[in-house]
Amino acid sequence: MPGPPKKRQKRDEKQDGDMPQKKYYRQRAHANPFSDHDLTYPESPDVMDWSQHYPAFVEQSGNTSIDKDRKSEDQNDASPPKMSKQIEIADIGCGFGGLLFALAPKLPDTLILGLEIRTSVTEFVQEKAKALRSQNAAAGLYNNISCIRANAMKFLPNFFHKAQLSKIFLCFPDPHFKARKHKQRIVSTSLNSEYAFVMKPGGKVYTITDVEDLHLWMVEHFEAHSSFERVNDDEVEGDVCVEVMKTETEEGKKVERNDGTKYVAVFRRLKDPPWP
Amino acid sequence: MNHPFQLVEIAKPPAAQRDHPGYLLAACGSKLLSTCLATGNVVSEWTADVGSGQVAVSNDTESTHVGGSERPAKKQKTGNASLATAPNVIKLAISPNHQHAVAVTDDKCVRVFEIHAEGKLLELSQRTMPKRPCAVQVLPDNATIICGDKFGDVYSLPLLLELKAIEDDSPMGSTESHPPQQEASTPFKPSASMQTVHTKRNRKALEAQLKQKNLTPKSKAPLQFDHKVLLGHVSMLTDVAYASREVDGKQRGYIITADRDEHIRISRAPPQSHVIEGYCLGHREFVSKVCVIPGTDLLVSGGGDDWLGIWQWPAFKLLARFDQMRALLHDLIAKTNGSNVEDQGNDKEPIEQIAVSGIWIVPATGQDGTSKEHAVIVACEKVPALFYCPVSKLLEQDAPWNLRQFRYPILDITSVGTTTLVSLDVRGEEQQRIVAYRLKMQSSGGTDFQCDEETNAKLMGLDCVPSDIVDAKGLEDLLYGAASLRKRGHQDEDVAEEAG
Structure with a gap:
């Protein structure tokens, strides 16, 4: 087994502040979302500790050190450090994080989180964020992005509160070409209910793919869902996030190189209907 | 060897006399028995038929396609098994108005029964679901079944089929409510193109696909009856319950x-x-x-x-x-081992892990013997004991939870009037398989299980009905499924990898 250990070694040789190299973090592009991965996730969003991910946004209080001492004594009752901001944008299946790194300087006051199911790819994004933070320490950039390893199809409500997010990105998701695998697609009637749950009314879901069939599938399922409406073309054209999504995502660049077509669709989270 | 009753429910059909105590519906393997609690007579005995409706049809089509290049159906086992033996009843529910019973058998079939005034069961319909249901309930409108399956989908079905749907199997009624993924057979068109696949091997695969003109559609035939997908989990679904509450004067x-x-x-x-x-x-x-x-x-x-x-x-x-579940169980084990030295080391091993298999609300009488109360009863898989606590005291600081020991593990519980019926995993002839109790609150805060001899006498008849053939392995699978829901830690996987 010459492969993995060598890669691991190369990763470790990197100096602090250096950019990680993608070739040492490659991982098979598919994961079975139905199997039990050895995932760690909080039992509820209330107990999730975001302070490691966004240290610049931890709420400053006078006696933090005392708080910390107390925490180590009885861990069960301790609530995580308070954050001055909540995550508002989630990039589901962020891959190597192209979108995160492009959006970070454009929305420096908004916390953005990438969710990725592949371990080493998650590590890469975290390392790159760290490196970019230290390189841009003076400007204070890239403090607003981070990445976690998670299965968003199962555990979204473990990370986010009801109506917490204003944007969700689903960029170049696994197309799962075979009909038998369609239930593994990231967009489905039942999953859309979960996206609606964690989103603010008025929030937007951004989708992009180079597979027309998948594009039609996503449009069909979001339009059929009573919690979403499709955003019209004019509004999509004027949206900065759409431009970033088209040009800055890793897959977006790859499609560009291969002369592929990019299909974009954006959907707005509607208010819940009044009870009948 | 006897087959225990895996499910029990009480039906009190509205047409029966007002003071009639009702009928006990008990599932025993593939049988569903109805016992009159007034006379003790078994008034109805129904056995699930071998290979019903759509299952039989799908088996036929499979056999004709044997020569084809089709990928073999993944779950052939269930289809074949249902041909050999009658399917077991795995879920049982009574409509709120007690006019209908819904039974789910492990051939994925939802069966609706009419309950006659004299307790007889008449099977009205069979509907085969795409996946095996794991929970079923009839909504308070007495017209809708909700049914959840392991794959995470929750469906609603009309309790009664419309006449039209029975006469001609037209899929008209179902077209509207189908999930969009179930499309009619359209000519095959690969969703990948040369622009979307880039590696050499993938492109080769795509070319091969394009050459192979029209593949037979692999998706299963859409359901031939009216149904709606209400919601879904990606995770494995375990239980479904309906609840209602009044807000601003509206339910x-x-x-x-x-x-x-x-x-x-x-x-x-x-x-x-x-x-x-x-x-x-x-x-x-x-x-x-x-x-x-x-x-x-x-x-x-x-x-x-x-x-x-x-x-x-x-x-x-x-x-x-x-x-305190673990603590109470340990106390109980310590007590039984102490008082009964002979039994030691036999089947009384310490409880390693807990898997709750049932939670029920049952009636209890207050300390004065007349006032009405309710108690929560909880069973854990393979544990011959029940946890219980009065509902009114659940939220107290030290809620008076108790553990009542039984000689056998508890399979299911139902209640009628002030009587609670407990179905035990008794496989020999030595004890009744369903035992009736009355719960009485003690002044100490605890609750007493007192045998209800009168009802017990009525349950004798059930034990005379010849039991199904018992296949010990199959029985374990039928009765005990909760513990297998525990996720294997990755340590286990490591061990498995080393071994393999």
Whole structure:
């Protein structure tokens, strides 16, 4: 087994502040979302500790050190450090994080989180964020992005509160070409209910793919869902996030190189209907 | 060897006399028996037929395609098994007005029965679901079945089929409610193109696909009956419950679903079941059962954790936890080992892990002997004991939970009047398989299980009905499924890898 250990070694040789190299973090592009991965996730969003991910946004209080001492004594009752901001944008299946790194300087006051199911790819994004933070320490950039390893199809409500997010990105998701695998697609009637749950009314879901069939599938399922409406073309054209999504995502660049077509669709989270 | 009764329910058909105590419906393997609790006579005996409706049809088509290049159906086992032996009854529910019973058999078939005034059961319909249901309930409208399956989908079905649908199998009624993924057979067109696949091998595969002109559509035939997908979990679904509460003078309905990934989800009832209201989060292991306490906003949940949760479900808030399950079980084991030295080391091994298999609300009488109360009863898989606590004391600081020992593990519980019927995993001839008790509150705060001899006498007849052939391995699978919901830690996987 010459492969993995060598890669691991190369990763470790990197100096602090250096950019990680993608070739040492490659991982098979598919994961079975139905199997039990050895995932760690909080039992509820209330107990999730975001302070490691966004240290610049931890709420400053006078006696933090005392708080910390107390925490180590009885861990069960301790609530995580308070954050001055909540995550508002989630990039589901962020891959190597192209979108995160492009959006970070454009929305420096908004916390953005990438969710990725592949371990080493998650590590890469975290390392790159760290490196970019230290390189841009003076400007204070890239403090607003981070990445976690998670299965968003199962555990979204473990990370986010009801109506917490204003944007969700689903960029170049696994197309799962075979009909038998369609239930593994990231967009489905039942999953859309979960996206609606964690989103603010008025929030937007951004989708992009180079597979027309998948594009039609996503449009069909979001339009059929009573919690979403499709955003019209004019509004999509004027949206900065759409431009970033088209040009800055890793897959977006790859499609560009291969002369592929990019299909974009954006959907707005509607208010819940009044009870009948 | 006897086959224990895996499911028990009480039916009191409205047409029966007012003071009639009702009928006990008990499932024994593939049989469903109805016993009159007034006379003790077994009034009806129904056996699930071998290979019903759509299952038989799908087997036929499979055999004709044997020569084809089609990928073999993944779950052929269930189809073949149902040909050999009659399917077992795995779920049983009674409509709120007690006019109908719904039984699910392990051939994925939902069967609706009419309950006659004299307790007889008449099978009205069979509907084969795409996946094996794991929970079934009839809504308070007495017209809708909700049915959840392991794959995470919750469906609603009309309780009674419309005449039109029976006469001609026209799929008209179902076209509207089909999930969009079930499309009619269209000519094959690969969704990948030369632009979307880039590696050499993938491109070759695509070319091969394009050459192979029209593949037979692999998706299964759409369901031939009216149904709606209400909601879905990606995680494995374990239980479904309906709850309602009054807000601003109007009743609001909710569907509560539990899954293997520790979630308890509260959704609106149809027609707004796409709206998720919230989650009751806090379990660390799978949730296998949720039980709404009628007349309150409380929900009791249990599963692979060694505690039970008592939630104020409309606020998604954990109000109390009963943490002493393990402690009470250890006390009980210590006590029995101490008093009964001969039994030691036989079948009394310490409880390693807890898997809640049932939560029920049953009637109890107060200390004065007349006042009415209710108690929560909880069974754990393969544990010959029941946890119980009066509903009114659930939220007290030290809620008076107790453990009552039995000689056999508990399979199912139902209640009628002030009597609680407990179905035990008795496989020999030495004891009645269903035993009746009355629960009486003690002044100490505890509750007493007193044998209800009168009802017990009526249950004798059930034991005379010849039992199904018992296949020990199959029986274990039928009766005990909760423990297997526990996720294997990755340590286990490491061991497995080393071994392989």
